[in-house]
Amino acid sequence: MIINGKEVALRISNKIKKEIKSLNEKLTLCVIEIGENEASKIYINQKEKKCNELGINFKLIKFNENELESNIEKEIINLNRDSNITGIIIQLPVSNKYNINKLINLIDPNKDVDGLTDENKIKLLNEEKGLIPCTPLGIIELLKVYNIKVKGKSISIIGRSDLVSKPLFHMLLNMDATVTMCHSKTKNLKSFTKNADILISATGKPHIIKKDMVKDNSIIIDVGISRVNNILYGDVDFNNVKDKVKYITPVPGGVGPMTIIMLMKNVLEAYKKQKNSK
């Protein structure tokens, strides 16, 4: 059975739209773009479009690639203070001449809708309620909607990114799964994928997960997305794998649509946090 992320995202979208309409205030997502990056432009456009759809104000602040770091810092501090700004994102990646970790940690944790500040990371570790990165949040939501229980299940995550895999590891562990983290240095990857009741692949390497590597009747979550000769590929060889497993997410239309809607949900979440902390 194919997990329809697009459909689930649409349902959540409608729910959020209603909730936003019912508020007396207008929410605003602010994206900070530093320098020029083609992929980033596409992602920023998607965010703007989704904000428009849901009735969230969208604000883009562009810095050119030669901007002084101190000026970006000042802008973030102003955005933190500005009660009209609900959520703040720095669009990644950013040139490594900037101290991105420092910039991210300037963001007010209650406006950090990407869930990347140290304060939100530590909340996840301590099982407190903070803002959580959107992709892991979207994956957990998909599992819930499809009634896929994780307690006691063997879950292998491939990839060890701060954005996706590490937060996912802690979320799934908190939900009582047995979690293995695999990555590029893992030997005999197949032994870990074959053993997984739920396999989550987040490498961005096209079709590295083949039919012989997955367990019968398992659940496959494909977070990878890569483009070769203008064709989109997931991490999973979808056509050959799909008949062997119980559930699988397609690429596109699986995890992708969930990520952006979870960002919108985080903006709403951020609004509530700011309201409660007043």
Next chain:
Amino acid sequence: MIINGKEVALRISNKIKKEIKSLNEKLTLCVIEIGENEASKIYINQKEKKCNELGINFKLIKFNENELESNIEKEIINLNRDSNITGIIIQLPVSNKYNINKLINLIDPNKDVDGLTDENKIKLLNEEKGLIPCTPLGIIELLKVYNIKVKGKSISIIGRSDLVSKPLFHMLLNMDATVTMCHSKTKNLKSFTKNADILISATGKPHIIKKDMVKDNSIIIDVGISRVNNILYGDVDFNNVKDKVKYITPVPGGVGPMTIIMLMKNVLEAYKKQKNSK
């Protein structure tokens, strides 16, 4: 082959002793004891003894179990300010009428020789150099001394405590191991232990790891310690397991002696951090 933690600890002990002797200043470890607990008394005595051995001042601050939390807070703040105090520990466990998380996070991260403040946790996550909990530090040191490489190895950790397993997970992942975290809700534990090149058990359940659960020629690190009818047990059925594996730590005399010497090392580490931050 039996991993002799006692011997390794003694060698490190001698090295630390020399280094401390060569300093112009005297280091002080301060332990805060809240309420009465028999096991805690034993651990505190061990720490005092080890401090005496190495030429580190030992200071014990005792609060009775009815002490106001605000008074303990004030004491911690004073200890942070006191330049004669190098390291601060709150002896755990503490009655749950206290907000232990809050108390721990009052400790200056550069004096947090147990590595339990959020700031030190996040440093480990971000692969920055902070103070790391003593038991995981001792385990990594044992692996190094016995020249046991972890890169690309399959490692199963049993238990998911904040003190031992979670920091260990991140340290081993940073060292390129493939790490699985098992716990009380894990189904078919044997499938994970059998698959492990290195098995680290930290449950405190006597002899839950039997011979048929370990891989031939694997490495077994036993962090568990429990007392039944006044006999000490590790997590591993040592006598039956030892001939099947390449390396194994005994209980007692394995991980235990490493933990306390790593605490002393952390006091020295804390001293250097405070010196550098001046």
